[in-house]
Amino acid sequence: MLTDSDPNLAECAKTLLIKLEEGDSMGAMEALEAVNRVKDKVLFNEVGKLTRTLHDALINLDVDFDKINHEKNSSDQILRMSDASDRLQFVITTTEKAANKTMDMVEQTIPISEEIGETAKKLKTEWQKLINRELSAGEFRSLYSDIDSFLDFTSTKAEHIGMNLNTILLAQDFQDITGQVIKKVMTIVHEVETSLVDLVKMSSSLRFFADVDESSIGKKIEEQADEDKSINNELEGPIIDKSREDVAQNQDEVDDLLSSLGF
């Protein structure tokens, strides 16, 4: 940040005054140039610092590798990542993989449970006949062996269903690893924001050197943001802010709105 006690600046100002008093306009111009150079240098330093902060943040964006023990190649994958967007891409692929794995298991399990249900229903019909004493000796023998094989079938399938459910359970471990990645990216975004705000503040504190009034920069940015908000009719995707009144918060509100339109 620029301070009044900046020795270069004080030196430049003195030179400027002397040159002006001496009536040396060329010299005064040079001194003025020097003042400008000091201003530029401060700005450049700040931009440099900002760049360094960003760079460090990106380099330090490491994930706790010990927590990933389920797949060896996924940690290799992480090591190869070099920037935030790669990491966010990793979140997308990881969650997609988990979703697909879960759905594989569901698609595999549904027919099994359907088969068990249908077989049980058929057996129940025969069993009811037995209760009602309507079963012939031949039918009884076949029911006898059908029940035996159904019991075997059920216990094998129950094991299979249990395995599938376990796979679904384990597929949820993406939450841990993707949560870490997202938190790190959030930290970076926050750091960048803070640095940019500092930069804006600093450049407006330099306004007395500039030929344009920069004091309103911060204000201008705010105004711009408001303007963006009002004209922004772009697709926003999921909206997290529960207090917004221009958004339907749930399906009931959507239904109410549609029925008010005559749906």
Next chain:
Amino acid sequence: MKILIVDDFSTMRRIIKNLLRDLGFTNTEEADDGNTALPLLQSGKFDFLITDWNMPGMTGIELLKAVRSDDKLVKLPILMVTAEAKRDQIVEAAQAGVNGYVVKPFTAAALKDKIEKIFERVEA
């Protein structure tokens, strides 16, 4: 009953496909945006369209408008399943001629309810 599911995320298409199968609709096809969906609709004799809104290429609302301006497809029932929940957008979709609007995240029951209502109205 032949249904086209349009969403840019394959997992979402798969979820909808599974829910539809659970509701007894097994004849489904998929497309990942309006540009791939429209030719399918024009040639594929679909009875129902389920589409997302926010997709690269041709969005769901553009697809909706394209379908409504196509003489052969003008009466195709359309259900929008989307994360876009702004009131203005819901109104825009309604004005463009959508038959139902489900916001993500949604439940199987909500999807079932909306599909059944659309069919009731279409048949009435």
